Amino acid sequence: MATEDDGDRYRAPALDKGLDILELLAGTADGLSQAEIAKALDRTPNEIYRMLDRLVRRDYVRRTPEDRYEITLKLFELGHARPPTHRLISQAMPVMRRFALQAEQACHLVVQDRNILVVIAQVDGPGYWNVSIRVGSRISLINTGSGHVFLAYASAEERALMLEERRLGSVETMPRGLEARLEGVREQGYENMPSAQTAGVQNLSAPIFGPLGGVIAVLTCPYSQRLDKLDVPHVPQTLSLLLQSSREISQRSTLSA
Known part of the structure; x- marks a missing residue:
């Protein structure tokens, strides 16, 4: 029977971080700034910068003219x-x-x-x-x-x-x-x-x-x-x-x- 330790054995922190960002933005109507995303996920802005950059480049997230981030329809x-x-x-x-x-x-x-x-x-x-x-x-x-x-x-x-x-x-x-x-x-x-x-x-x-x-x-x-x-x-x-x-x-x- 699997234990909690078994579930953590194959963790992929970078993937988890990206999924956390997508799930957060999916539940947000107005988009969020980098600082707001970091605060909501209890991470530093620098910690999520590279992940946000990759999500934007892959068109899962878009950056608005107001420097906010919002999810796109790519997953849809x-x-x-x-x-x-x-x-x-x-x-x-x-x-x-x-x-x-x-x-x-x-x-x-x-x-x-x-x-x-x-x-x-x-x-x-x-x-x-x-x-x-x-x-x-x-x-x-x-x-x-x-x-x-x-x-x-x-x-x-x-x-x-x-x-x-x-x-x-x-x-x-x-x-x-x-x-x-x-x-x-x-x-x-x-x-x-x-x-x-x-x-x-x-x-x-x-x-x-x-x-x-x-x-x-x-x-x-x-x-x-x-x-x-x-x-x-x-x-x-x-x-x-x-x-x-x-x-x-x-x-x-x-x-x-």
Whole structure:
């Protein structure tokens, strides 16, 4: 039977130090200075300087213009091929492929981590052209359909944290009229808005609910009207297909929990 001494036999102090820093920063909303990290871990600033430098160089931690340190999404991105993200992608992909075929439009799946949205899956439409976004892309909360859905279903406290612009050390304020728009998203259960990035594209976004009732992802279709075909689904039909797909993915997520 292992004893406490057995557990300490293979200690790796440098690794422990790095993990302590990551765990500390993961639980901090505003980032910490080198001195604050050292104090929290009961170490001297010089003792952790080299470890912080390596974590920054390997992109696990970023240093802000205010000389504070904050954790990045690299660990999240490394884990995105593992459950539960891998399970969510596996559940969603067949539904997304069916939607893309029926709607003849591309679609993508977005998850949220603090104030950053990340595209974790994407499916092209069946034609030779698409309006699509690369997997791994980071997108805005404020001016995207996916962001509006996440904000709409968040509590007031969660929304304040989501809007916090950690990279600049300031708070990203909501544009005038956005609160009313988010209320509309909550009432109707989806977002339907012109793209703020691409002319002629209509962002259709619907929430994916987890087993506890919260929004765990958003399914978005960057809808663009075909000029060469008249028999393809228009916005109302595409939105209906998108909502059916989001409900099916939500159901699969709940049943597999």
